[in-house]
Amino acid sequence: MLSPENRSAVLSGTTCLHLVRHGAHGDVGRRLSGRAEAGGLSLIGSGQATRAAIALGRLDAVHASPRRRTLETASIIAAQHGLTVEEADALDEIDFGAWNGASFDALADDPAWRAWNSNRATAPTPGGETMVQAVRRAVAHLEGLVRQGAGRQGNIACVTHCDIIRGVVAHYMGLSLDNILCFDVDPGSITTLRFAPGETRVTRINMVPA
Incomplete structure (x- = not known):
């Protein structure tokens, strides 16, 4: 028999959206991959995706950013659940403009990069999009999924990127985007x-499957 809490959830059509950061790849911690061409998952990253797939439990759909690293992660998750991956441009990495693909060593001396990391709510990227714009498109996609499943329970995995997840969490917790570097979102983690x-x-937030 369902508990009162679970019975209420069924009747109200609760939807759980699981934001999964892609698994590790060769550029993690070395360069700002952004939307630049990047390699696929490393062996470690594939293992992270496999553990996430198991930890997620029952899923009804898998959506993913169009980057290779997210699609590979999503494919591992989808295969575990007998699903296909649905690409979603709204879950794409932030468009960092001229910073896409730059090494973190090169960015370290750039005053604009330091301003970006201190003032995410207002600082621009060089020819790319703002943090506000990136969060707005991601939130719109997530809320669209909820509306599509109105009145039904649902569990959907959305495979995306570190700062997109941070920005979405900040949005729903009422935090300033200036504070998103105060918490971690590790490769292969589930939020x-x-x-x-x-x-x-x-x-x-940032549950890393063992």
């Missing part, structure tokens, strides 16, 4: 949002 009528809850 979960629970949508129910009248409320949205962040139920876990």
Whole structure:
């Protein structure tokens, strides 16, 4: 028999969106891959994706950013659940403009890069998009998924990128985007949002499956 809490969730059509950061690849920690061409998952990254696939439990759909690293991660997750991956441009990495593909060593002396990391709510990228724009498109996609499943329970994995996940969490927790570097989102981690009528809850952040 369902508990009162679970029975209420069924009747209200709770939707859980699991934001999964792609697994590790060769550029992690070395350069700002952004939307530049980047290699696929490393062996470590493939293992992270496999563990995430198991930890996620039952899924109804898998959506992913169009980057190679996210699509490979999503494919591993989808295969575990007998699903196909649905590409979503709205889950894409931030467009960093001229910074796409730059090494972190090269960026370290750039005053504009330092300003970006101190003032995410207002600082621009060189010819790319702002943090506000990136979060707005991602949130619009997530809320569209919730509307599509209105009145039904659902569990959807959205494979995307570190700062997109941070920005979405900040949005739903009412935090300034200037504070998104205060918490981690590791490769292969799972962050979960629970949508129910009248409320949205962040139920876990940066859960890294063992």
